[in-house]
Amino acid sequence: xxxxxxxxxxxxxxxxxxxxxxxxxxxxxxxxxxxxxxxxxxxxxxxxxxxxxxxxxxxxxxxxxxxxxxxxxxxxxxxxxxxxxxxxxxxxxxxxxxxxxxxxxxxxxxxxxxxxxxxxxxxxxxxxxxxxxxxxxxxxxxxxxxxxxxxxxxxxxxxxxxxxxxxxxxxxxxxxxxxxxxxxxxxxxxxxxxxxxxxxxxxxxxxxxxxxxxxxxxxxxxxxxxxxxxxxxxxxxxxxxxxxxxxxxxxxxxxxxxxxxxxxxxxxxxxxxxxxxxxxxxxxxxxxxxxxxxxxxxxxxxxxxxxxxxxxxxxxxxxxxxxxxxxxxxxxxxxxxxxxxxxxxxxxxxxxx
Numbered sequence: 001x002x003x004x005x006x007x008x009x010x011x012x013x014x015x016x017x018x019x020x021x022x023x024x025x026x027x028x029x030x031x032x033x034x035x036x037x038x039x040x041x042x043x044x045x046x047x048x049x050x051x052x053x054x055x056x057x058x059x060x061x062x063x064x065x066x067x068x069x070x071x072x073x074x075x076x077x078x079x080x081x082x083x084x085x086x087x088x089x090x091x092x093x094x095x096x097x098x099x100x101x102x103x104x105x106x107x108x109x110x111x112x113x114x115x116x117x118x119x120x121x122x123x124x125x126x127x128x129x130x131x132x133x134x135x136x137x138x139x140x141x142x143x144x145x146x147x148x149x150x151x152x153x154x155x156x157x158x159x160x161x162x163x164x165x166x167x168x169x170x171x172x173x174x175x176x177x178x179x180x181x182x183x184x185x186x187x188x189x190x191x192x193x194x195x196x197x198x199x200x201x202x203x204x205x206x207x208x209x210x211x212x213x214x215x216x217x218x219x220x221x222x223x224x225x226x227x228x229x230x231x232x233x234x235x236x237x238x239x240x241x242x243x244x245x246x247x248x249x250x251x252x253x254x255x256x257x258x259x260x261x262x263x264x265x266x267x268x269x270x271x272x273x274x275x276x277x278x279x280x281x282x283x284x285x286x287x288x289x290x291x292x293x294x295x296x297x298x299x300x301x302x303x304x305x306x307x308x309x310x311x312x313x314x315x316x317x318x319x320x321x322x323x324x325x326x327x328x329x330x331x332x333x334x335x336x337x338x339x340x341x342x343x344x345x346x347x348x349x350x351x352x353x
Contacts, residue, residue, distance in 0.1 A: 028070050031055045039063045041079030048076050061085060061104030061148075073098030073114050083107045085123030092120050105129065105148030105192070110155075117142030117158050127151045129167030136164050149173065149192025149236070154199075161186030161202050171195045173211030180208050191244075193217065193236030198244055205230030205249050205256050215242045224248055230256065252277040259285075270320040284317035284325060291316075291325040298322070 030050030033042035041064050046052040048067045055067035055076075064079030064086040074094035077086040085107050092099040092111045099111035099120075108123030108130045118138035121130040129152050136143040136155045143155040143164075152167030152174045162182035165174040173195050178184040180199045187199035187208075196211030196218040206226035209218040217236070224231040224246045231246040232254065249256075252272035257264045259271065266272035271285040287310060289296040298317035301310030314325045 028056050029054050031058055031065075031067050033065065039080035041065050043078065045076060045078050047074075057102050059102045059104035059109070061109060062106040064104065066102050066104050066109055068099050068102050068111075069094075073100070075099045075102060075111055077104075077109065080107075083124035085109055087122065089120060089122050091118075101146055103146050103148040103153075105153065106150045106194075108148055108151075108153070110146045110148045110153050112143055112146050112155075113138075117144070119143045119146055119153075119155050121148070121153060124151075127168035129153050131166065133164060133166050135162075145190055147190050147192040147197075147236075149197065150194035152192055152197070154190045154192045154197050156187055156190050156199075157182075161188065163187045163190055163199050165192070165197060168195075171212040173197050175210065177208060177210050179206075189234050191234045191236035193244065194241055196236060196242075196244070198234050198236050198246075200231055200234055201226075203256070205232070205254055207231045207234055207246055209236075209244065212242070217242050217244050220244070220246065230254060284314070284322040285320045289314075289325070293325070296325070 031044040031048045033044050035042050037043055044065065044067065048055040048069055054070040056070050057068040059066045064077060064081065066075060066077040066088070068074070069076055072094055075088040075092040077088055079086050081087055088109070090096045091113055098114045100114045101112040103110050108121060108125065110119055110121040110132070112118070113120055116138055119132040119136040121132055123130050125131055132153065132155070134140045136157055142158045144158045145156040147154050152165055152169065154163060154165040154176070157164055160182055163176040163180040165176055167174050169175055176197065176199065180187040180201055186202040188202045189200040191198050196209060196213065198207055198209040198220070200206070201208050204226055207220040207224040209220055211218050213219060223229040229251065230249040232249045233247040235245045237243045252266040252269065253275040255265065261269065263269040266275045266277065284298045287297065287301040289311070293314065295312045295314040296310060298313060298320045299309065300313040302308060316325050
């Protein structure tokens with residue numbers, strides 16, 4: 001389905017949502033809603049609003065909402081129900097089963113059934129978005145994570161970590177790339193947006209995206225695509241949004257050997273000042289002569305070159321975690337720079353007297 005046609009068909013977008021790949025925030029308590037309430041989507045029912053029950057997970061869809069009831073695990077939905085998106089099936093509504101995870105798309109919803117791990121979807125199925133494939137519906141496999149997008153859905157297969165998507169594929173949003181589909185890598189988190197999807201690659205933490213990209217929503221920046229940094233969580237804007245968000249990982253607290261030196265995070269990697277440091281490979285431990293003085297790193301670049309020094313050590317690197325080989329501009333450095341200028345000024349003054 002063309003995104004232009006989708007836009008033309010929608011006069012008003014009442015609720016704009018983003019689906020967190022790492023899962024919805026889990027906490028036990030009454031559900032509170034606000035904003036547009038034309039279809040009652042912002043008025044949670046007694047079963048989850050604290051009157052007769054609370055919830056452990058929530059999901060806001062196009063013009064409807066869903067929650068998992070505390071204690072029972074039953075899926076409860078409310079709001080617009082034109083496509084049955086607010087009518088969870090027996091497999092997750094408590095009749096024959098319950099749910100562990102819930103995700104609401106534009107006009108379809110998906111959940112992972114408690115106990116089985118089977119993906120169950122309902123609502124609009126024009127593009128097959130509510131028909132999970134055998135790989136995750138329990139026939140040949142199950143899932144650990146689910147994300148319902150605009151007109152497609154994606155899940156992470158249990159046991160393999162492979163990303164599996166189905167539904168509308170007009171922009172390739174339901175065709176995950178080799179980096180996360182099991183060919184060359186798997187994923188730990190998934191987010192399906194309006195017409196693009198993103199995942200966090202297992203082992204690297206790199207953000208990988210595919211699908212519609214007219215606004216760059218499927219082109220993650222260097223700070224999270226593995227070039228200079230990675231991510232711990234990802235969200236793709238749904239309900240006709242065209243942007244993506246990620247929580248950047250702290251390189252010294254992400255469980256990944258980001259600089260390939262065999263040492264991971266603080267305190268194991270000497271490039272980490274503490275657990276909040278953003279990189280395991282600061283300027284004083286990256287094997288590069290960053291300031292062009294012919295000297296590099298705190299150890300001459302040995303830690304970045306399998307123990308073999310690449311040159312003389314840089315005296316400015318007083319600590320391996322220092323992120324600059326350039327001397328700080330203290331009073332001494334400033335005086336060194338100013339002395340020649342003072343000499344010139346003095347000579348000129350003497351010529352005028």
